[in-house]
Amino acid sequence: MSLLTVGSVAFDAIETPFGKTDKIIGGAGTYIALSSSFFMKEQRIVAVVGEDFPKEMLNQLEAKGVDLEGLQIKQGEKTFFWSGKYHNDMNTRDTLVTELNVLEHFDPIIPASYQGTEYLMLGNLSPQVQRSVIERLETRPKLIAMDTMNFWMDIALDELKKTMSMVDVLIINDEEARQLSKEYSLVKAAKVIRNMGPKHLIIKKGEHGALLFHGDHIFFAPALPLEDVFDPTGAGDTFAGGFMGYLASTDDTSFENMKRAIIAGSALASFCVEKFGTERLTEITKLELELRIDRFVNLAAFEMTQTVG
């Protein structure tokens, strides 16, 4: 099956209690593509960078099977840049710098060869840009998943709702779910949000795992308890990439298979936070990933025998 990701390919500068980086490679599209590449030998990306973006990184993405025909390189312009500093608890961060640069007027162009894409992952971007990608695909993908963030809820809620009404899976965190639904209980929040369109809702809870809601079913995915979180940047995108890569590679959108896809995404995200930026993602071997997935299986497995005496 074919997978198309739309998302930022960018520069980040990150500061955590463990250290800080210079400008390194980041962006939702980058994390999603690197993560889904563990399951997809070929995939597609629609994104934009400036002429300052290093050719080696593009080569690295190509080497992982990412078709770059949909990646625009804007001569005379600069790549999107974000800089942030994490607090000691690693759960909250301050944005220090946001330079939109090429993202300011990003007009996603879908190459003809991308038409017919079956799985579409909309990384966090303005809901208008996300929607334009759906509209420019001549046939609706089999499954559309979408990430977003509180920023769009604050400044473009109507546009966000319009785009949400067109997707199958929404992937957001617990705070975003509460803000979007105005409900504190995640069960109530999930009802409100699914009434906005997405039949499937994934609520990410960081170190507390993730919840998948569909129909009357709920799946509670564990998170791997970690000694240290070195850098949380990109963990959510890595989760989404693993999730969509797994789904597209197995071409099975059943609830049972979505559970597996969430475990695959969670396993990849648990690697992502071990080093700065995308570094750890580019090192993982297939064996390491399989062993990590086994740890998730062991973490959550129990079998009831006698129940009530």
Next chain:
Amino acid sequence: MSLLTVGSVAFDAIETPFGKTDKIIGGAGTYIALSSSFFMKEQRIVAVVGEDFPKEMLNQLEAKGVDLEGLQIKQGEKTFFWSGKYHNDMNTRDTLVTELNVLEHFDPIIPASYQGTEYLMLGNLSPQVQRSVIERLETRPKLIAMDTMNFWMDIALDELKKTMSMVDVLIINDEEARQLSKEYSLVKAAKVIRNMGPKHLIIKKGEHGALLFHGDHIFFAPALPLEDVFDPTGAGDTFAGGFMGYLASTDDTSFENMKRAIIAGSALASFCVEKFGTERLTEITKLELELRIDRFVNLAAFEMTQTVG
């Protein structure tokens, strides 16, 4: 197998965003005994009440198989009373009143018929009282589990550590684990705490489930996502009671069986929060409990087939 619980049998007055109660029956010992009674047809309790404690409630405990020989009734004295008010998020609360009354000089007396008890649950009480119960048992129980709270960490840390060094299972929440270990990461906290004595550590995370640590093994138990939490009072004690009742009734202290015991405790705790105080616990049928346990099974179940493509 025999189970002995030591814990307060008390009065509570509770205020939540959903309403408030007059003086109702509460206390860790009460919740633990009611919860474990789903698995134990007979059990024992060591506790103290004043002459103001209603005879009907004692009859109700006896009807559930709780042997009251170890329950002291102090003539001319009053029962322990706690009153608290929950904040809107239901995760935090203010204590409005604490009247120690009979608990101030509680000297736990172990009836001769209780000697030889195989499973001992030390509900939240001063670590000195908890330790005196262990010391007054002529043969060490097969398994000793202990609950405690931040209050004892603040005012009696050395005593607490002494008692902790004598138990097999410590059951605390995430905040308490962080305070006790001075570590933010729960994986690191678990190492520090298990070096203090308990071979097994259960960290309760409320709506985020619970973690069981033993040796190199970790189990991540889900919590049931709930539309509403009506009253969280006693949920932790209910969890502990279900856990110990299940363990004692199956007489199996393996890691695999502890997982099942945690699910049993979590299921009972998920009922407890549905009404004020012990009300819901006294209504649950065996069928309801079995169906609730099934929901936990479904919530966490997944089976990996293809992993890395």
